[in-house]
Amino acid sequence: MIRGFIFAGALSFFSSIQAQVKDQRLWAMPEVGIQIGAQEPSLDFRFQGGIQRKNWMFGAGVGVDLYRFSSTPVYAQVRKLFHFRGTTPFLLASGGYNFKQSSDTVSTWTGPRIYDRSGGYYGEFGGGFVFRVFKKERLSLSVVKNIKQVKESYENDYWLGPGQTRTARTTNLYTMHRAVIRLGWRF
Amino acid sequence: MKRILGLSILIALLFQSCLKDNISSKTTIYRPVYKTKEEVRANIKSSAPVELTAPGKIYYKDGFAFLNELYKGVHIIDIRNVASPKNIAFVNIPGAVDMAVRGNVLYADMYTDLVAIDISNPQQVKLQQVLQGVFPQRYYPNFDNDTGKIIVDWQAIDTVLQEGEYFDWGLRREDMMFAMPAAAGGGTTNGTGGSMARFGLREDRLYTVDNTDLKVFDVSIPERPLYIRNVNTGNWGIETIFPFGNNLFIGSMTGMFIYDVTAKDLPKQIGTFTHARVCDPVISDGKHAFVTLRNGSQCQGFINQLDVVDISNLTKPTLLKSYPLTNPHGLSKVGEVLVICDGADGLKLFNASDVKNIRQTAHVKGMNAYDVIAWGTVAMVSAADALYLIDFSDPAKPVIKSSISINSPK
Numbered sequence: 001m002i003r004g005f006i007f008a009g010a011l012s013f014f015s016s017i018q019a020q021v022k023d024q025r026l027w028a029m030p031e032v033g034i035q036i037g038a039q040e041p042s043l044d045f046r047f048q049g050g051i052q053r054k055n056w057m058f059g060a061g062v063g064v065d066l067y068r069f070s071s072t073p074v075y076a077q078v079r080k081l082f083h084f085r086g087t088t089p090f091l092l093a094s095g096g097y098n099f100k101q102s103s104d105t106v107s108t109w110t111g112p113r114i115y116d117r118s119g120g121y122y123g124e125f126g127g128g129f130v131f132r133v134f135k136k137e138r139l140s141l142s143v144v145k146n147i148k149q150v151k152e153s154y155e156n157d158y159w160l161g162p163g164q165t166r167t168a169r170t171t172n173l174y175t176m177h178r179a180v181i182r183l184g185w186r187f
Numbered sequence: 188m189k190r191i192l193g194l195s196i197l198i199a200l201l202f203q204s205c206l207k208d209n210i211s212s213k214t215t216i217y218r219p220v221y222k223t224k225e226e227v228r229a230n231i232k233s234s235a236p237v238e239l240t241a242p243g244k245i246y247y248k249d250g251f252a253f254l255n256e257l258y259k260g261v262h263i264i265d266i267r268n269v270a271s272p273k274n275i276a277f278v279n280i281p282g283a284v285d286m287a288v289r290g291n292v293l294y295a296d297m298y299t300d301l302v303a304i305d306i307s308n309p310q311q312v313k314l315q316q317v318l319q320g321v322f323p324q325r326y327y328p329n330f331d332n333d334t335g336k337i338i339v340d341w342q343a344i345d346t347v348l349q350e351g352e353y354f355d356w357g358l359r360r361e362d363m364m365f366a367m368p369a370a371a372g373g374g375t376t377n378g379t380g381g382s383m384a385r386f387g388l389r390e391d392r393l394y395t396v397d398n399t400d401l402k403v404f405d406v407s408i409p410e411r412p413l414y415i416r417n418v419n420t421g422n423w424g425i426e427t428i429f430p431f432g433n434n435l436f437i438g439s440m441t442g443m444f445i446y447d448v449t450a451k452d453l454p455k456q457i458g459t460f461t462h463a464r465v466c467d468p469v470i471s472d473g474k475h476a477f478v479t480l481r482n483g484s485q486c487q488g489f490i491n492q493l494d495v496v497d498i499s500n501l502t503k504p505t506l507l508k509s510y511p512l513t514n515p516h517g518l519s520k521v522g523e524v525l526v527i528c529d530g531a532d533g534l535k536l537f538n539a540s541d542v543k544n545i546r547q548t549a550h551v552k553g554m555n556a557y558d559v560i561a562w563g564t565v566a567m568v569s570a571a572d573a574l575y576l577i578d579f580s581d582p583a584k585p586v587i588k589s590s591i592s593i594n595s596p597k
């Protein structure tokens with residue numbers, strides 16, 4: 001699955017470069033989503049844009065992801081559009097990097113512990129519909145399976161006997177799987 | 188529109204079974220490395236000097252420094268020439284934390300056992316006797332410890348744990364036990380320990396303390412120590428012992444206890460000086476007891492000071508005066524010069540001719556000082572980065588004559 005995300009991201013990135021042809025047009029889309037996972041539901045906000053050529057949309061985006069650890073994903077995206085009874089179903093895939101840079105100090109009884117956090121990969125796949133409201137406005141409703149990673153590391157002390165303490169660094173890698181329902185406004 | 192929204196929610200719900208947060212944890216665990224007691228005893232011998240890495244308590248006798256390498260053994264350092272100390276040998280004693288020297292015999296703990304080692308020739312020491320099981324508290328309560336084996340080392344293992352997996356039993360965390368600090372006493376044939384010691388020699392008796400108990404060993408024949416008795420002190424958190432005259436001064440987390448050992452095999456508590464819960468090494472010059480109180484994760488409390496206690500009436504020790512310090516640890520006194528290890532604030536020298544007006548005469552900064560033994564005009568200081576030898580002929584201008592650096596593991 002991870003390889004799939006990376007492949008999709010790479011594909012969309014290179015495809016977007018390749019798509020520099022005349023019958024293209026630009027698109028942009030702010031989105032808001034609700035993320036459902038093992039933690040409390042949370043929101044994400046994204047802004048993406050790019051080029052559409054025929055039934056393919058290639059682009060890139062940036063967002064604010066508030067699930068568990070707030071972070072900033074930056075990604076490339078590709079969408080394949082279909083046409084069905086007045087709506088426009090689509091499949092999408094995104095891949096990129098989830099930026100996270102923070103350092104939190106937490107008090108423990110043995111003293112303060114510093115958690116350094118950094119990012120990891122970010123990816124999703126899913127599908128949705130584009131439909132019209134108020135005649136001219138086009139909205140996008142999508143459902144995706146989304147994954148983001150955050151790496152966290154800290155030093156912890158092990159007491160092996162009187163005066164015999166060893167310090168080790170522990171690194172936790174969080175891989176968060178969520179389903180996200182997003183509503184976007186395409187212009 | 189409603190159908191589309193409903194379908195979206197349905198699809199989201201279909202994903203639900205795989206909506207989880209996976210956490211993989213890469214860390215280091217420590218497993219004990221065991222040897223049988225027979226293997227360990229066969230291996231108690233001296234070797235070429237080795238690097239100081241995790242030093243513990245210090246001991247001094249006849250121009251030689253004995254420095255405990257925690258859980259590994261004892262370094263023997265020739266300091267007859269203070270300006271040029273020589274690390275001459277290392278005695279391999281797994282589990283060693285405390286030590287004392289009488290005549291040519293080194294006593295040390297080897298986990299639950301007391302060992303007596305002939306060090307007449309430091310390069311070729313000889314194990315003389317093992318008293319088994321005299322320190323039962325030295326077992327690790329959190330281990331499934333095979334009583335026929337001894338932990339001789341710890342092996343670091345890098346491992347990756349998935350969420351839901353737990354650390355194996357080989358791991359010990361800082362919160363499982365509390366560290367204990369450590370030295371020993373005077374006499375013509377006995378060496379001198381630091382104020383952090385748990386072993387103390389007085390005449391031909393070796394006294395040791397653990398968390399709650401005082402133990403008596405007959406060392407009249409140095410190479411044949413004899414276990415005499417265990418005295419339950421009725422207190423807890425005991426940390427240090429300092430023999431002086433006919434008394435033992437025992438430092439605990441809650442106070443100082445004075446024992447009379449006129450009857451050397453029957454220590455009898457005669458006085459108590461209580462204080463807030465902190466760590467408190469203690470020394471005495473016969474008229475006064477000097478107690479350093481410090482806080483810290485093991486010691487708790489919020490006090491960092493020197494207490495001077497009047498012990499003219501041993502049954503009713505009375506606080507004379509307290510002096511604020513930064514984070515005092517071990518201390519030593521020679522004549523009027525009081526030397527105090529003040530943790531990361533370095534080493535401090537005081538003029539203690541008037542105990543009600545103790546004045547600081549010098550401050551040696553740049554060392555995280557732990558324990559000190561002073562004799563004549565020399566102080567041997569155990570610090571985090573080195574073992575220092577300091578000349579304080581002029582107590583206002585102490586001079587670091589030499590040092591042996593410590594290469595602590597990262």
